[in-house]
Amino acid sequence: MSDIVVKVRGKEYIVKTDRRYTETDEWAKLEGKIVVCGVTDYAQKELKDIVAVELPQIGRVVKKGEEIGMIDSVKATSTYYAPVSGRIIEVNKELESKPELLNQDPYGKGWIFKVEITEPSEYESLLTPEAYAEKIQKGKH
Amino acid sequence: MPKIPLYEYYIEKLGAEPGVFGDWEVPMRFSTAIEEHMAVRTNVAFFDVSHMGRALLKGPDVIPLIQYIYTKDLSKVKPGFMSGPTLALNEWARVKDDEMLYKINDEEWLFVPNALAREKMLNYIRNTAIAKGFRVEVVDLTNTYSMIALQGPRAVEVMESLGAKWAGDLKPLEFRLNEEFNGIKTFLVSRSGWTGEDGFEIWGEHGEIRKLVEALVARGVKPAGLIARDTLRIEMGFVLGDHEYGEDPVKYPCALALRYGMGAITWSKKGFVGEEALRACRREGLRWIRIGLKMGKEAGRLFPRQGSSVYVDDVWIGWVTSGCYSPVLNRGIAMAYLDTRYAILGEEVEVEIHGKKLPAKIVDFPFIEK
Numbered sequence: 001m002s003d004i005v006v007k008v009r010g011k012e013y014i015v016k017t018d019r020r021y022t023e024t025d026e027w028a029k030l031e032g033k034i035v036v037c038g039v040t041d042y043a044q045k046e047l048k049d050i051v052a053v054e055l056p057q058i059g060r061v062v063k064k065g066e067e068i069g070m071i072d073s074v075k076a077t078s079t080y081y082a083p084v085s086g087r088i089i090e091v092n093k094e095l096e097s098k099p100e101l102l103n104q105d106p107y108g109k110g111w112i113f114k115v116e117i118t119e120p121s122e123y124e125s126l127l128t129p130e131a132y133a134e135k136i137q138k139g140k141h
Numbered sequence: 142m143p144k145i146p147l148y149e150y151y152i153e154k155l156g157a158e159p160g161v162f163g164d165w166e167v168p169m170r171f172s173t174a175i176e177e178h179m180a181v182r183t184n185v186a187f188f189d190v191s192h193m194g195r196a197l198l199k200g201p202d203v204i205p206l207i208q209y210i211y212t213k214d215l216s217k218v219k220p221g222f223m224s225g226p227t228l229a230l231n232e233w234a235r236v237k238d239d240e241m242l243y244k245i246n247d248e249e250w251l252f253v254p255n256a257l258a259r260e261k262m263l264n265y266i267r268n269t270a271i272a273k274g275f276r277v278e279v280v281d282l283t284n285t286y287s288m289i290a291l292q293g294p295r296a297v298e299v300m301e302s303l304g305a306k307w308a309g310d311l312k313p314l315e316f317r318l319n320e321e322f323n324g325i326k327t328f329l330v331s332r333s334g335w336t337g338e339d340g341f342e343i344w345g346e347h348g349e350i351r352k353l354v355e356a357l358v359a360r361g362v363k364p365a366g367l368i369a370r371d372t373l374r375i376e377m378g379f380v381l382g383d384h385e386y387g388e389d390p391v392k393y394p395c396a397l398a399l400r401y402g403m404g405a406i407t408w409s410k411k412g413f414v415g416e417e418a419l420r421a422c423r424r425e426g427l428r429w430i431r432i433g434l435k436m437g438k439e440a441g442r443l444f445p446r447q448g449s450s451v452y453v454d455d456v457w458i459g460w461v462t463s464g465c466y467s468p469v470l471n472r473g474i475a476m477a478y479l480d481t482r483y484a485i486l487g488e489e490v491e492v493e494i495h496g497k498k499l500p501a502k503i504v505d506f507p508f509i510e511k
Contacts, residue, residue: 010156011156048158048170048173048174049170049173049174049175049368049466051442051443051444051466052441052442052443052466054495070495072442072443072444072466074174074175074368074372074465074466075169075170075174075368077446077495096441097441099441099442103173
């Protein structure tokens, strides 16, 4: 599956077609009953210079849209949210010492947490790659 | 809102991220702030600092006027040299602005007010000249010239490669007027900057500065934005208006509490604005003092921001004025005002970040070895 590349004002943002997205720039990838979550290429390019990622507690039960933690960049702090409801079963500990992974590989090594999903239908209601690509295109003016 | 003259060029041609600083539209970042920061520390980079004010003071009474306005004794400055930074105070000994002055000759001096203070300072100086009967004309050159700061250990080499063979002979804070190199006519070249590194600041008409920028880019000199400029000044412990100082005596301690250093205040000088309050502040002792905070390992790279609270145990002892991630130290650093009773160098305190209290150590400036 090839990626969607969104070009806005000379900048390129990658949208992977193997996962779903939120309005708040998180991605969610379904692997069986588990949803891997992170922030998008667009989000990391907006933040740049990421210096810290606040990770959630393992075992925490979260609701879709709930605030999970903060991402600090040299310039700004932003919040990221849970794309789906469920229990957090794993967090990416590597981000504690290497928060720059979020900049380097947002869809791979920069994943943030994994959720055991309670409502599989929630995943289906997330933005499709095409819809998210359109959101980025429209969002930048 | 005004844009700095080469704004479009930076955004369109060099891909800069736009932002606002001091009421100007400016490039905030070209690549990443951390890369730009490290380029200045270890190599070389350039900033467009045209958002800062540039002005000329002209007339037979310039020296008495500036002796009245600033806290430093400016009577012995040699022509062709900058002096400062020094402080312009108000009657409460709070800081209006910190500035560099450039002596061309006794009757012609340039000065560089900070972006946010420009109009205020120009009006203040004009009004003061009239009120005190000083024969001084104030000419705003901000829109006449653009200004580039070339900063980093390789700055001399870059200047020489542009044909300015004399650049390395300039002493710190020395400047030259009307030099031409590489087909670029400059108005002023000084050996100065605000990053803690060697470097030059170059003023010229906008078209000439555009040529300079193109020549720098062609030589592979990295452009740097104002985020990196901020993290560089914080690493050096340099102060900024609306962060470490301001005119409001409720929000800001007196100028002495800044521990400005660099000879900004000459105590033997008499008769400058704010002197009485400043001496009173010295006699009575300080309630607050500016110190550095270096975050502990536990904080990772988290850093406090302006307004973060500082504690020992559960006692609130002060507030953060500026903070950033230090790329050199790989830690969060901050400047803060602490209650002087608790301001013990080397001691541990706690700083609140995202609602959590994290350990930090009280340190002196600069944060990095220079």
